Amino acid sequence: MQDRGRSGQGQALRNMERTESHDQIDVTSAVMRKIYQYEERNSSQRSGARRRMVLIASFCAVVLLSSITVYAGTRFIEIRNHEGKIVITSIAEQSYPYANHYIDVLNKYEAELKKKLKPGEMAAYYIKDKQIQAAETLNPVHFLYVPYMHRSYDEFAKEMQATDTPQLREPTYMPEGYLFDSGSIQAKPEPFVGTPEYEHLLAELKAMAEKSPNDKALFYKMIPPTKGASSMVRYRKGDYQINIIAFSKPTDSTVQVPSGNAEKLMVNGKEMLLSLTELGSAVSYHRRLTWLDATGHVLYNITDDARDPLPKEEFAKIAAGIMGE
Numbered sequence: 001m002q003d004r005g006r007s008g009q010g011q012a013l014r015n016m017e018r019t020e021s022h023d024q025i026d027v028t029s030a031v032m033r034k035i036y037q038y039e040e041r042n043s044s045q046r047s048g049a050r051r052r053m054v055l056i057a058s059f060c061a062v063v064l065l066s067s068i069t070v071y072a073g074t075r076f077i078e079i080r081n082h083e084g085k086i087v088i089t090s091i092a093e094q095s096y097p098y099a100n101h102y103i104d105v106l107n108k109y110e111a112e113l114k115k116k117l118k119p120g121e122m123a124a125y126y127i128k129d130k131q132i133q134a135a136e137t138l139n140p141v142h143f144l145y146v147p148y149m150h151r152s153y154d155e156f157a158k159e160m161q162a163t164d165t166p167q168l169r170e171p172t173y174m175p176e177g178y179l180f181d182s183g184s185i186q187a188k189p190e191p192f193v194g195t196p197e198y199e200h201l202l203a204e205l206k207a208m209a210e211k212s213p214n215d216k217a218l219f220y221k222m223i224p225p226t227k228g229a230s231s232m233v234r235y236r237k238g239d240y241q242i243n244i245i246a247f248s249k250p251t252d253s254t255v256q257v258p259s260g261n262a263e264k265l266m267v268n269g270k271e272m273l274l275s276l277t278e279l280g281s282a283v284s285y286h287r288r289l290t291w292l293d294a295t296g297h298v299l300y301n302i303t304d305d306a307r308d309p310l311p312k313e314e315f316a317k318i319a320a321g322i323m324g325e
Contacts, residue, residue, distance in 0.1 A: 075282035079271045088255045088273050090262035109218045117146045125220035126205035141202050143189030147297045156183030165228025166246040166298045174320035175314050183259040188229035240308040247299040257290055267319045289315045
């Protein structure tokens, strides 16, 4: 059976990374394309989920594994916990030639569904499309949650507490000119692959598809949002932005960060991974700082803006402010 935490985490990350703008939330396409990827292990179903997340994560979606091109010259960095287990590692950035096509197809259907949802609502949906079905044979049910966009940190904090979402402390330091823009959470998608509830939901959606005309492709069912899986705040300076995200993470999983170059950064005694994107990368950030909290259950990520890159000293100050030390 697939690990429930990992499955939910993958979908939540995917939804969070689709937040291209907090003025007009786009929960249809992208923080998996920009932030990092999770490596999942064990069992055939976990392998299927891993394939989905890995192929979505690098600016991408599920595509053909045979099309991977790995960039050379990457410096690999590992961070271990007190038991000596690797918990965060950099990996070579990868290119998926067919990823954009998959994203375009998926976005088309999600944009259609998003119009039917209000903030705070969640839907499970199934796409009767050969390309999507071929890419996601083991996990054909998608989930879409439209978050509330909070314009004050206090309101954002109330929702984090009410939904038992990973807590994201308000930073005590931000680079000059950057002001709080918005905060939002992403709900954990449930039910999870491998459970009777999931199979029942899939059967229900497939039945809708089988009874419908051939020209209809999107089928969905409203479901109640569950507790939050991730929290995100955005700070802006004009058109520039800094994003900070806290993800719920199983302790036995390893975080893989695609990077053209990476280094360790020590902040208040905590090892962190500061990664740099390749030149010409499709992502909109320049660097990202990744670390785990003391429990190993919460993963933090800070990304800057490629048009206004931050020196590593600024990343360290922001992280220290979030840690409250």
